[in-house]
Amino acid sequence: MNRKRLKTILWSNLMLLAVLGVRWQSQAQDAQVENKTYTHIAPIEQYLMADRDTEIALARSGAPESISRDAEILVLGPHGYETAVKGKSGFVCLVERSWMAPFDDPEFLNPDQRLPLCMNRPAAQTHLPLTFKTTELAFAGMSKTQISDSIKAAFDKKELPLPAPGSICYMMSKQQFFSRRVGNATPHLMFWLPQQDHVDWGADSPDSPLDVHQYSPQPVTEFSIDVSKWSDGTPAPKD
């Protein structure tokens, strides 16, 4: 083999290794991002949305327009949630952040999460105090463990209410974003009840149409059911 050809082969191999190295590094970084967990809140600015009107629109996308147009809209400010639009129907829409995820969810405190949802009056009366309290604790810079312990204490002292009968929440926004790992998930309805045995609803078995999440430390059971369309009426992908 002549020296020129050998040199060409060596350069080709070096280029290939460089490309592969970049690719592996990128994949490793992606894996790091996707597998990352968060024990403390990131700078608050990362959880806020730059444009108030965008957050209002995003909040409304949690439910069909026939519901969200008359709903109260909350937006997240630097000191917590504030009313941006007064409602007429009793429904409340907002964009939840990741401190409202289950404490065992790896995305807890992920600043990228944006979860539009619209809840009816009974749900708003009993879920929003939890939202406000958790937001306050997160903004105070508490760790995940500290937030969990504070929430547990609040429920133990009955400072936070249990879900009222008839509590329902719509999560049907095509723009909802859980994480890079989960993406947009699927549109669904959620029913909140005081903690109970999910077996009583036939939930969480392989052929059941109902999913269940038993929250902890909140004494709350959440049943969810997928629906076939996003809030804008377009069909959702099947799982």
Next chain:
Amino acid sequence: MNERLVSKAAWGNLVLIFLLSAAGGMRAQENKNPYPNMAPVAQYRMDRNAEIAMARTAAPESISKDAGVMVLGQKNYETAVESKNGFVCLVGRSWLAPFGTAEFWNPKNRSPECLNPQAVQSMLPYTLKTAGMVLAGFSQTQIHDGIKAAVDSKELGAPVVGSLIYMMSKEGYLTDKVPHNLDHLMYDLPSMDGAAWGANLPGVPIFFRRLDPAPITEFYVVMTEWSDGTPVEAATQAASPSHTHSN
């Protein structure tokens, strides 16, 4: 999404139309009513084993395989299979339709349903009270008055929190209106305005019916798969509830 799957919005409109048309008082439009009176009782009965099997089709197998099953006996529903998981499945008949509706006495109605423990506690008594009066030969008016009296005396009451009924049977015949069936879950709550759930509004996958004289509001969430996991196809899903639980 499979184009053959039902558009929930389309079916939802049909359900809404049916619910609105079914809402009515006690005075049925008898001159248009194909079922003005109860048919011979034999027309409402089924082979026992067939009824057990049909009852179980109301919910996915993981639920129904351990559920109790009740079948229509001589004087009322009877336990054919004891429950292991607190659920009870049965095949409802047309007299669970709202009072005054044209199909109240439709002998063809077969409405498989599986009630969760909370619904067994609070909704099944309505089914049994009604069936007992029907098989005793009461008129529709007498049945209505009997339910009202039971509510007034607190023999029957509001649903227990968490009451849920599966009606996901592909074999259901809920109405003479083509295509006769509706795949859904029913949530029963103490009487309330359906607007509290946003039900019946455009684009919302939930519908409701407020019952009378029972102090109950039923919310229906339309499903896209039958209890056996097969997808609902356009030809097999439709407006239905000529059926509810307690009128």
